[in-house]
Amino acid sequence: xxxxxxxxxxxxxxxxxxEGAVVNLGSGMPLLVSDYLPPDREIIIHSENGLLGIGPxxxxxxxxxxxxxxxxxxxxxxxxxxxxxxxDSFHMIRGGHIxxxxxxxxxxxxxxxxxxxxLPQGEKAPAVGGAMDLAAGARNIFVMMELFAxxxxxxxxxxxxxxxxxxxxxxxxxxxxxxxxxIAGHIHIREIIEGxxxxxxxxxxxxxxxxxxxxxxxxxxxLDE
Amino acid sequence: MINKICPSPEExxxxxxxxxxLFLGGFINCGFADDLLxxxxxxxxxxxxxxxxxxxxxxxxxxxLLQDGRISRMICSYSRKPGTSLIEDLIDAGQLAxxxxxxxxxxxxxxxxxxxxxxxYTRTGVGTPLAKGKEHRDFDGVTYIFExxxxxxxxxxxxxRGDRWGNLVxxxxxxxxxxxxxxxKAFTIAQVDEIVTPGELSPEHIITPGIFVQQIVRxxxx
Numbered sequence: 001x002x003x004x005x006x007x008x009x010x011x012x013x014x015x016x017x018x019e020g021a022v023v024n025l026g027s028g029m030p031l032l033v034s035d036y037l038p039p040d041r042e043i044i045i046h047s048e049n050g051l052l053g054i055g056p057x058x059x060x061x062x063x064x065x066x067x068x069x070x071x072x073x074x075x076x077x078x079x080x081x082x083x084x085x086x087x088d089s090f091h092m093i094r095g096g097h098i099x100x101x102x103x104x105x106x107x108x109x110x111x112x113x114x115x116x117x118x119l120p121q122g123e124k125a126p127a128v129g130g131a132m133d134l135a136a137g138a139r140n141i142f143v144m145m146e147l148f149a150x151x152x153x154x155x156x157x158x159x160x161x162x163x164x165x166x167x168x169x170x171x172x173x174x175x176x177x178x179x180x181x182x183i184a185g186h187i188h189i190r191e192i193i194e195g196x197x198x199x200x201x202x203x204x205x206x207x208x209x210x211x212x213x214x215x216x217x218x219x220x221x222x223l224d225e
Numbered sequence: 226m227i228n229k230i231c232p233s234p235e236e237x238x239x240x241x242x243x244x245x246x247l248f249l250g251g252f253i254n255c256g257f258a259d260d261l262l263x264x265x266x267x268x269x270x271x272x273x274x275x276x277x278x279x280x281x282x283x284x285x286x287x288x289x290l291l292q293d294g295r296i297s298r299m300i301c302s303y304s305r306k307p308g309t310s311l312i313e314d315l316i317d318a319g320q321l322a323x324x325x326x327x328x329x330x331x332x333x334x335x336x337x338x339x340x341x342x343x344x345x346y347t348r349t350g351v352g353t354p355l356a357k358g359k360e361h362r363d364f365d366g367v368t369y370i371f372e373x374x375x376x377x378x379x380x381x382x383x384x385x386r387g388d389r390w391g392n393l394v395x396x397x398x399x400x401x402x403x404x405x406x407x408x409x410k411a412f413t414i415a416q417v418d419e420i421v422t423p424g425e426l427s428p429e430h431i432i433t434p435g436i437f438v439q440q441i442v443r444x445x446x447x
Contacts (some may be wrong), residue, residue: 048328048402049252065255066399072253072282083397085404085432086252086278087336090329094349118354125304125312126325132355133329168351196353 001195003176009144009222011036013102013174016142017043020094021099024048024134027071029144030102036223038067050089053081070130077199082094093130098169101138103131105170106147107160110207112170112182114143115162128165148204156180156187158206177201179218186210191218195209228418229435231442234264237414241270241379244303248335248380248400248406249277249287254398258381258416260445262286265381269294276335276375278328278402279303294320300375303412310439314372327355330372332405337374339437341411345374364383380406380413384433387417388424400432414440 001097004012008173010032017033019041025031034054045054047069054069055076063074074209093097107115117128135141145155173180178201179191188210192198194217202209207214238261241247251257259281265273266289273296273345280299281287286385290296291311297320299312304323306312315321326334329347329441337345350356360371382403385396392417395403407413 047398049398051398063428064397067397068253068255070252072255083395083400085400086328086332086402087405090332094329094333094347113352123305124316125306125323127303127305128325128327128355129303130328132327132353133349136351137329164353 002193004218004220005176005195005223006224007032007035007223007225009174012071012179012218013142013144014038017041017100019043022046022052022097023100023102024093024098024138026103026131026134029104031069031073033073033102033144039069042164046092048086048089048093048136049191050084050086051075051077051081052084052089053078065119079199090130093133096139097133098138099136100140100142102142102144103134103157105143106160107155107157107172108143108165108170109143109157109160110187111185113183114141114165114167114170116165118163122160131165133170140171141166141169143170143173145173145175147177154205156205156207177218183210188212188222189215191216193218229391229438229441230389234260234416234442234445235267236441237261238264238268240303240412241265241268242274243270245270245379246282246377247276248377248411250274250380250382250401250403250407251281251323252278252398252401255402256383256401257281257283258284258383258414259283259286261381261414261416261442262290262296266290266293266295268298272297274298274300275376276300276331278331279385280306284307291321293314298322298324300324300326300331302326302331309332325355331375332402334372334375335402335405335409338376338411339405343389344371346371352427370423377409377411380409380411382413384413384415384417386419386421386426387441388426388435389441390423391435391441392423392426393433393438394430395425395432395446399412402447404433408437410444413438414442416444418443418444
């Protein structure tokens with residue numbers, strides 16, 4: 001079984017972002033998506049700290065730290081980019097003007113509930129940032145995660161046991177083993193990697209997978225880590 | 226003649242007394258009014274409540290105030306301070322109370338304050354622990370929660386250029402929360418890197434019209 005690396009998940013997700021889409025990339029793993037945007041498509045990257053039209057990372061010795069994305073990475077701008085303040089930025093998010101929000105997750109439920117901000121013991125210093133606004137407001141939520149946690153427990157669950165970020169908000173789930181879509185309270189499997197059978201995967205999960213009629217192999221090219 | 230220019234950061238923060246509630250512009254470490262915050266530190270002000278996106282991650286400003294126990298309550302969306310357990314230690318010692326509010330809700334609740342709106346309904350947070358105890362109301366079959374406007378005594382903001390009327394323009398992503406906080410009902414003090422004469426900023430390009438700003442002070446040369 002050849003599981004996808006985080007970069008390969010990012011590459012695969014990037015292929016599903018259509019021309020002209022307005023996309024917010026959450027910090028951490030989702031930011032990798034920006035490295036694999038198809039060069040033949042114009043995609044507008046939004047960052048909640050007030051930027052639209054973000055290009056590749058800045059390179060060179062003296063980065064401009066007044067031009068950062070929400071992950072504190074200094075970035076370049078594409079021609080046509082703009083700056084705006086936080087109330088306008090979340091007007092875009094809350095008002096449904098963002099097509100796709102890519103978020104990491106601790107758990108996703110069968111109903112598309114998302115838990116990605118707090119662990120069961122709770123944090124003394126919690127960090128929700130803009131995740132709840134994105135979960136509630138973006139038109140589509142693409143989750144990017146490993147399908148199983150380090151201890152082997154599935155992150156795709158019947159009911160989230162961790163504190164929620166948003167309910168019924170997840171559209172699609174991109175993982176190292178499969179791509180899944182949340183449709184009307186059911187998880188539809190769209191792609192699966194070579195070397196694992198559907199029944200073997202199903203046996204590891206507590207939820208009933210619906211098999212998409214167009215089920216195909218999940219593949220990604222070899223990528224530099 | 227209208228002249229809001231203040232000679233120094235020390236002079237600018239003199240009216241901020243113990244127990245004041247402050248809006249602090251900035252995101253991660255970008256666009257904080259560090260000269261004003263350092264002056265507040267030097268002045269010895271205590272018992273502060275801050276409303277900001279996060280505790281700033283640099284060595285200056287909010288970090289100094291936190292380290293010295295001057296901030297007793299912090300309202301923010303993201304309370305982690307990478308590379309240090311300062312926030313956790315302050316909470317353990319009973320020296321810091323913390324309120325977590327989603328980032329967009331902070332922004333809109335401050336906008337409400339300045340716009341004369343008592344609060345707003347939002348889907349953000351519905352079904353999560355942060356909705357606990359809040360008024361829930363359905364509109365067209367969708368559930369929203371009520372979020373009240375946030376209030377503060379002072380707004381400490383950072384801009385690139387300003388004039389004696391208080392008109393401001395910002396530097397790229399250092400804009401973030403600054404214009405929203407400047408436009409609140411709070412007494413707004415703006416730290417700007419350059420002071421220009423009225424008319425130099427194009428009326429088409431002014432981001433914060435001067436009526437929202439009460440004092441303006443130039444950044445120290447670094």
